[in-house]
Amino acid sequence: MNELLWTYLALPLAKILVILLALVLLAAYMSWFERKLLAYMQIRLGPNRVGPKGWLQPIADALKLFVKEDLTPSFGEKLVFLLGPCLIIVPALVVFSVIPFGPSPHLFITDVNIGVLFILAVSSIGVYGIILGGWASNNKFSLMGGLRSAAQLISYEVPMGFAVVTVLLLAKSLSLVRIVEAQKQAGVWFVLPAFVAFVIYFICGVAETNRNPFDLPEAESELVAGYHTEYSGMKFAFYFLAEYANMVVVSCMATVMFFGGWLRPFPNVAALAFLDAIPPLVWFLLKVAGFLFLYIWFRGTFPRYRFDQLMGLGWKVLLPVSLVNLLVVAAFVAAGGQA
Amino acid sequence: MPVLEAVLAGSEEMEVSFGPQHPATHGVLRLVLKVDGERIVDAKPIIGYLHRGTEKLFERETYPQCIPHTDRMDYTAAATNNQGFVGAVEKLMGITIPPRAAYIRMILAELQRIASHIIWLATHALDIGAVTPFFYTFEEREKILDLFEEYCGARLTLNTMRIGGVPWDLPEGWTDRCRKFVEELPRKIEDWERLLTNNRIWKARTVGVGVIDAEKAIAWGLTGPPLRGSGVQWDIRKVFPYDRYDEVEFDIPVGTHGDTYDRYLVRMEEMRQSVRIIRQCLDKLPDGPVMAWVPKVIRPPKGEVYFSVEGPKGELGYYIVSDGGVTPYRVRVRPPCFVNLQALPELVKGHLVADVVAVIGTLDIVLGEIDR
Numbered sequence: 001m002n003e004l005l006w007t008y009l010a011l012p013l014a015k016i017l018v019i020l021l022a023l024v025l026l027a028a029y030m031s032w033f034e035r036k037l038l039a040y041m042q043i044r045l046g047p048n049r050v051g052p053k054g055w056l057q058p059i060a061d062a063l064k065l066f067v068k069e070d071l072t073p074s075f076g077e078k079l080v081f082l083l084g085p086c087l088i089i090v091p092a093l094v095v096f097s098v099i100p101f102g103p104s105p106h107l108f109i110t111d112v113n114i115g116v117l118f119i120l121a122v123s124s125i126g127v128y129g130i131i132l133g134g135w136a137s138n139n140k141f142s143l144m145g146g147l148r149s150a151a152q153l154i155s156y157e158v159p160m161g162f163a164v165v166t167v168l169l170l171a172k173s174l175s176l177v178r179i180v181e182a183q184k185q186a187g188v189w190f191v192l193p194a195f196v197a198f199v200i201y202f203i204c205g206v207a208e209t210n211r212n213p214f215d216l217p218e219a220e221s222e223l224v225a226g227y228h229t230e231y232s233g234m235k236f237a238f239y240f241l242a243e244y245a246n247m248v249v250v251s252c253m254a255t256v257m258f259f260g261g262w263l264r265p266f267p268n269v270a271a272l273a274f275l276d277a278i279p280p281l282v283w284f285l286l287k288v289a290g291f292l293f294l295y296i297w298f299r300g301t302f303p304r305y306r307f308d309q310l311m312g313l314g315w316k317v318l319l320p321v322s323l324v325n326l327l328v329v330a331a332f333v334a335a336g337g338q339a
Numbered sequence: 340m341p342v343l344e345a346v347l348a349g350s351e352e353m354e355v356s357f358g359p360q361h362p363a364t365h366g367v368l369r370l371v372l373k374v375d376g377e378r379i380v381d382a383k384p385i386i387g388y389l390h391r392g393t394e395k396l397f398e399r400e401t402y403p404q405c406i407p408h409t410d411r412m413d414y415t416a417a418a419t420n421n422q423g424f425v426g427a428v429e430k431l432m433g434i435t436i437p438p439r440a441a442y443i444r445m446i447l448a449e450l451q452r453i454a455s456h457i458i459w460l461a462t463h464a465l466d467i468g469a470v471t472p473f474f475y476t477f478e479e480r481e482k483i484l485d486l487f488e489e490y491c492g493a494r495l496t497l498n499t500m501r502i503g504g505v506p507w508d509l510p511e512g513w514t515d516r517c518r519k520f521v522e523e524l525p526r527k528i529e530d531w532e533r534l535l536t537n538n539r540i541w542k543a544r545t546v547g548v549g550v551i552d553a554e555k556a557i558a559w560g561l562t563g564p565p566l567r568g569s570g571v572q573w574d575i576r577k578v579f580p581y582d583r584y585d586e587v588e589f590d591i592p593v594g595t596h597g598d599t600y601d602r603y604l605v606r607m608e609e610m611r612q613s614v615r616i617i618r619q620c621l622d623k624l625p626d627g628p629v630m631a632w633v634p635k636v637i638r639p640p641k642g643e644v645y646f647s648v649e650g651p652k653g654e655l656g657y658y659i660v661s662d663g664g665v666t667p668y669r670v671r672v673r674p675p676c677f678v679n680l681q682a683l684p685e686l687v688k689g690h691l692v693a694d695v696v697a698v699i700g701t702l703d704i705v706l707g708e709i710d711r
Contacts, residue, residue: 042474140355144377144692212468213540303540304468306693307377 015109019096027244028058034296041300068233077136084133085231085238091125092245099252100177102262102280115176116164116257120157123208123249126242127153133239134227145226148307152207152214155314160204162322166197166329167257180261187266191258193332196325198258200318202291205250207314209243211295213302214310251291252284259287352380357695359388365462365699366706368680377691382684386677389710397670402428402502402637405667410496412672413708415458418444418451418487419650421500426581427646427657428502431639440504440629441582446517446620447490447499448582448648449613453524454483455651455703456606456613463603463700464535467544472534479527482520489513503633518621521614528610536607545600549686549698552597559682562675563653564605565702569597575649587619599701606703638665652676652703672711676704 039046047054134146171182207214262280357370367388373381409420464472484494556569592608594601647656653675662668
């Protein structure tokens with residue numbers, strides 16, 4: 001009985017707590033990392049007042065948001081206005097329950113045999129948070145931000161799905177742990193056989209998280225702050241946190257599906273065995289950090305797409321390319337080729 | 340729930356009040372946009388939020404006292420504002436300024452043109468979503484402002500020209516520092532262009548946006564880069580040379596399509612041409628006094644005068660009526676931004692909301708000058 005309690009309740013709960021805390025901290029420090037990195041790209045210093053080198057800045061920001069007045073627009077739908085931030089933060093955090101940060105048995109909360117499907121399904125709930133939040137604010141800019149976001153998420157989920165299917169064909173499993181293990185067996189990260197799928201996945205991932213150059217829903221110069229214009233205090237913080245958590249999710253998924261998860265480079269080459277000295281968790285985090293860096297790099301470099309161009313890119317370029325790529329990989333797998 | 344009611348009533352059009360407090364309206368411009376989804380059906384600029392009655396103020400001030408007021412119209416280009424006003428008074432009084440003063444004015448005006456174009460580029464890129472050029476360009480603008488500060492003590496509202504010349508000679512070593520700056524600038528402009536000119540997204544956002552052909556541009560009275568972007572070779576510095584612009588060589592860059600991208604290219608090239616002018620001015624800089632002889636109390640003869648200069652944003656003209664007294668009887672400013680802004684509804688009709696900010700950026704408006 002005690003043992004059952006331990007395996008099915010205490011341990012998962014402890015893991016959830018640790019991951020949740022780590023994640024919220026990571027998302028908060030992601031903003032510090034982003035501001036610092038952008039600052040260096042833009043020949044300035046970035047936050048440097050709170051704590052040494054601005055290390056405490058995210059904490060100060062969080063405190064500030066906690067004590068801020070929580071305004072609800074008087075003509076807004078009060079309930080839906082409250083629902084928006086909840087709908088966006090919960091899926092963003094729930095997704096982490098299936099992401100394997102390292103090999104079994106302890107470095108993930110659970111391994112679901114439909115892990116990929118679960119992530120896609122749960123993370124698309126988040127769009128309701130944006131649409132409803134934008135609509136309930138009763139602000140024209142918010143509404144337009146919400147509408148843009150809805151259109152964007154729906155169009156980019158399709159090519160993203162096809163890119164993911166490519167990986168599933170190679171791994172023959174929907175479980176994220178099995179996908180990593182399949183890459184170990186194949187001796188190669190899936191990014192090599194499925195490079196096109198990776199590129200499509202990452203572009204879609206950037207679009208899904210509303211980041212530059214696809215940050216139209218919150219395009220400051222056009223829509224003020226887009227769907228979260230009317231949000232303040234912790235409600236705003238939830239949107240903010242969810243955006244960063246979603247960035248981490250997309251990076252984690254890219255790492256798991258294309259870059260061998262917690263595996264070291266060339267997992268089957270014995271000559272590189274010394275790389276095992278670095279623990280799997282560190283490998284995983286390093287790769288994720290690499291993707292997050294890419295996100296920020298994009299932001300420092302690109303202008304923003306226009307709404308119609310964004311849709312055009314999604315439907316006219318990414319979708320056909322991902323379809324053709326899927327067929328090619330499928331034919332390759334059907335012909336008995338081993339990745 | 341007005342929005343919901345409008346939707347339920349079957350109305351497809353929505354009215355959005357864009358500004359005056361909006362991050363992309365470059366100050367306090369207000370646009371009332373009629374949008375059908377994201378498409379602009381109509382746009383109506385509403386101005387006057389920064390009205391300070393400058394033209395009326397002129398009537399109360401003596402002529403030299405007017406010069407600081409001109410600084411505050413187009414506050415991103417104070418030197419050219421000064422140049423226009425003092426030029427008008429000089430024309431009215433028939434004063435010829437010493438060559439050295441004219442050359443110093445040209446150097447200042449061209450530096451100012453670069454500084455103004457830098458602000459335009461930075462904010463235009465920022466509006467279209469590229470954040471980084473803002474910081475790269477402003478680093479260079481700081482250097483220009485440092486040069487200004489060293490010359491006249493002010494960085495923004497320069498008050499750097501006087502009726503009859505310029506108030507001071509250049510400080511020692513200023514020309515060397517100025518030369519160093521203009522020698523370095525073309526490389527920096529290349530850096531900025533590398534971030535934008537061939538960027539696919541930048542082109543997607545600017546090519547074919549806000550198109551106006553030459554005929555229409557003239558009909559709307561556009562001047563400056565918006566006119567030249569449509570392919571009209573019209574530059575006050577060439578057609579009615581003032582100061583000593585007839586003694587320096589430079590080209591007038593023109594575009595072909597009259598879209599936002601062409602206007603971008605025109606302004607980028609104008610910065611290079613300004614560098615060329617400054618270089619020649621520094622080479623030719625004559626010796627001599629920097630002020631002509633002018634009476635202690637400026638009393639232009641009775642009459643009226645129109646004098647215009649090529650400001651960074653277009654033709655900046657001053658129409659002064661003098662009744663022979665110490666203060667102008669009436670001053671009317673022909674502000675380039677005000678006239679260029681008129682074309683905005685024409686330029687954005689049928690485009691998307693995102694294009695509105697691109698078009699506002701490409702017209703390079705400064706509300707201080709529009710409202711005065």
